[in-house]
Amino acid sequence: MGHCIICGTSVDGVVCRSHQEDVAFRFTGNHPNQLTPGRFYEGTVDGFADFGVFVDIGDSVTGLLHRSELDRRLESLDWDEGDTVYVQVTGVQDNGNVDLSWSIRQSPREFRGEVIDSPEGDRLPDDEPTPTTETEPEPEPEPRTADESRNDEEPEASTNGGSASVEPQSTAGPIDSGPPERVTVDALEESVGERIRIEGRVVDVRQTGGPTIFEVRDETGAAECAAFKEAGVRAYPEVEAGDLIRLTGEVERRHGGIQVETESLKPLAEADAEAVVERLDDALEAEAHPGEVEPLAEDPALADLTDEIADAAGAIRRAVIESRPIVLRHTATADGYVAGAAIERAVLPLVREQHDREDAQYHYFDRQPLEGEDYDMAAATSDVTRMLDNRARHDEKLPLVVLVDTGSTAESRDGIELLDVYDVERLVVDADPGFETSDVADGVVPDDGSITTTVLAANVACGVGDVRGEIAHLPAVSYWEEAPERYAELAREAGYGADAVRELREAVALEAYYQAYEDKRELVADLLFAGDDEVRSLASHVSEQFRAKLDDELETVRPHVETREEGDVAVAVLDTDAFTHRFDFPPTALLLDALFRDLRAEHDRLVVVGLDEADLQIRSTEGIDVRELAERVAERVPEGGVLASGVRRGRLSFLIGEREAVREAASEIAADLAA
Structure with missing residues (x-):
């Protein structure tokens, strides 16, 4: 022995x-x-x-x-x-x-x-001294409360830190008080070696090969608390993330950090729980909300959105602080990618600041391009499936879903409502005016379409983190035509002249097309946030490919564009199904945008119609209500199955058998609407 x-x-x-x-x-x-x-x-x-x-x-x-x-x-x-x-x-x-x-x-x-x-x-190793059989005398016990006296009757166990402690106790029934003095998390550093009490919310539970680690947050911060039953076995299995608890234990310094070795962990009585919730909410709101966010530049289009921008930034910050994942969905366009990257640039440092996990920036933030232009049921079903699986398998909290350059039109309603069924918080940042989904989502949406989504997203990002100097050039990058001087000046001050801004935009647009479902986090960051001329040459190189591919395709389709006059409106029709390389760059939408810009120099009033097998897109010098266009075409071709399938890109869908009738009706009616 x-x-x-x-x-x-x-x-x-x-x-x-x-x-x-x-x-x-x-x-x-x-x-x-x-x-x-x-x-x-x-x-x-x-x-x-x-x-x-x-x-x-x-x-x-x-x-x-x-x-x-x-x-x-x-x-x-x-x-x-x-x-x-x-x-x-x-x-x-x-x-x-x-x-x-x-x-x-x-x-x-x-x-x-x-x-x-x-x-x-x-x-023991041969060179180790034989351990002494003497042990240090036990310290005199402190005065005990009735609760602690009952704890003494339970069998001993140990925590991961090696201190003798009490076996995890039953949490059946709430308790009314806790034995030692309550200590806030920010004061644990001064309480090393002391027996303390924490009251707060369990924000994360993870099982290691040894103890169970409970991350507990109070109004001042979060602390890791180790509870040990036996190696690899879940302690306090009835306690889940989100529970309001009172934890008693000893503060120890372990591996360069502070950890509480758990002695007991119990749910709070109702009155105490209400007080904790109030403290947490007040502290969280104070920590998360940025207050008034100074805009990147004076822009009249932002004048009525200052509160919405600050609230959106606060919602993002709050999700990170609460250890809720953020799923950011954006269109696979230059504006969508740049806007998403602006928010990503602000969120990732905050995630790293709030979480010690090596992979925290991948675990708590996920930027995913959409396959289409709307947050439809396909996208929402994918997100809901993934989040429910993560909750079931990893006890992960439901995310904050941020919809960027999408989500404000009625075409996204079904997808957003599916998130609503599961009480998932939704936030829309979208330059498409109208905010037709405002009853099912919060967000930042302007009253007119004079600014880009990146302008909105970059200002939100400034409220999320201190990234103003890093992202000041992004608004200028998001304008295909000449950027407003206020944003061009910001880009110049950041070291990006007009040519550099154009190269960034074109490079992102090209990379957005390939592997469109991938976030390409590091590649996009290299393009947009290059630190020196050597890295910036990447954008220049990719931009050359963009220009070569787009110019080649424009040259290919030009002879096949049919142009006619409808009153004082020029109508240019391109059969994109027959006269484009459909499965190569550029995509139809980007090609039509470029064709429209080229032809507009020749006509005061112009409508460009791109016609695929069962899909039609409209570009016009005058704003056209795509839903009105669809209704009028449907009246003209009642058996054509005509629907407004994408108001952002002026997209109509129809039955293949009525293709020519729809083409003729859409061209005439679009010219009438543009007149």
């Missing part, structure tokens, strides 16, 4: 069961079955694979540390073959395979001792 080298408890060996995770074991056996699951072992990196790292435990056993067990991406792991590392054995399969888990401790000094794990039993 010996004594535990950590606490002095009598044990068969050198470390008690409660402190197995506090020491590093050196394995001298020769068979996987001699390993003890739950223990942390010293190992050596044997090799790498796409799915993880092979680690030698001792001289005769190799285990796999799967990439899913890492707290960072495999490619960012700074290990080399032959390096000494520390891993936790989580299991030994019947076929001898050894499963390993990540250890945040990667140095012997981060453990509280080293022990040899041999087939003959545990022992």
Whole structure:
């Protein structure tokens, strides 16, 4: 019989069961079955694979540390073959395979001792002194409340930090008071070694190979609290993210940070819970809302949107602070990508500031281009499916969905309403005027179409984070024709002249077309936020490809454009189904935009009609109400199945069999509306 080298408890060996995770074991056996699951072992990196790292435990056993067990991406792991590392054995399969888990401790000094794990039993290394059997005297107990006295009757367990503590208790029924004095999270640094009480909301729960980690937020910040039942087993399984709780424990400094070793964790009584909610809401609102956001430039179109811009920035900040993921959906256009990148540029530093996880910026922020121009049922169904799966599998909170350059027209209503069914917060940032979905979403939408979505998004981004200097040039990038001088001046001050702005716009437009469903986060960032001339040459190179491809296609289609006069309006019709390279760059919408700009120099009033197999797009010098156009064409061709399928791009859909009739009717009616 010996004594535990950590606490002095009598044990068969050198470390008690409660402190197995506090020491590093050196394995001298020769068979996987001699390993003890739950223990942390010293190992050596044997090799790498796409799915993880092979680690030698001792001289005769190799285990796999799967990439899913890492707290960072495999490619960012700074290990080399032959390096000494520390891993936790989580299991030994019947076929001898050894499963390993990540250890945040990667140095012997981060453990509280080293022990040899041999087939003959545990022992200290030969150069270690024999542990003394004397233990320090127990401190005199502090005066106890009735609640604490009841806690003393329950069996002991230990936390991940190695301090003796109370076994997780039943949370059946709320409690009325907590024993020690309440301490706010921002004061934990001054409370190391003390027994304290925290009251707040559980914002995240994650199970490690050892303890269960509860992230608890009060009105001053969030703290990680470790609760241990046994290795890899969920402590307090009845406590979920979102619960209002009172937690008692001891503050310890672990691995360079502060962690509370949980002694008890219980739900708050109703009155106490209401007080906590009020404190949290007040503090969160004060922290999240940016107040008045100074616009990037004086713009009359923004004059009536100052409150909406500040509220949108506050909603984004609040989601990050509450550990809610943000899903940003935008059109796969230059304006959509640039606007989305502006918000992304502000959100990612905030995510990294609020969350310690290595992959936090990928876990809590997801920018996804849309396949179409509206947030329709297809997009919403994809998002809802993913978020429900993440909630079921990972206990992830429902996200904030930010719709950029989409979402304000009625065509997005069905998708937004599906989010509403699940009480998912929705935010629209869209330059398409009208805000027809304002009853089902909050947002920033102007009364007219004189500005781009990027102008709105960039101003929102300035409220989210301190990125004004980084994104000042983006509004100018989003204008296909000459940008307003106020935004051109901002770009020049940031070092982007007219040619550089054009190159950025064209480069983003080209990359937006290829792999349109991908966010291309790093590539877009390289294009838009280049730090030197060498990197900026990337935009110049891609822009040359854009111009060459677009000019070639314009030259190809020009002979096939049929132009006729309808009164004082010129109507140019292009059969894009027959006379374009349909599955190559540029896409039809961008080609028609360019064709319209070219032809407008020749005509005062112009309508351009692009006709696919069962789809028609309109461009006009005068604003055309696409829904009115669709109604009038449907009256003229009642069997054509004519619908306004995209008001942003002047898009109508119809039945293939009535193609020529729809073409003729649409051309005449569009000319009439443009007259």
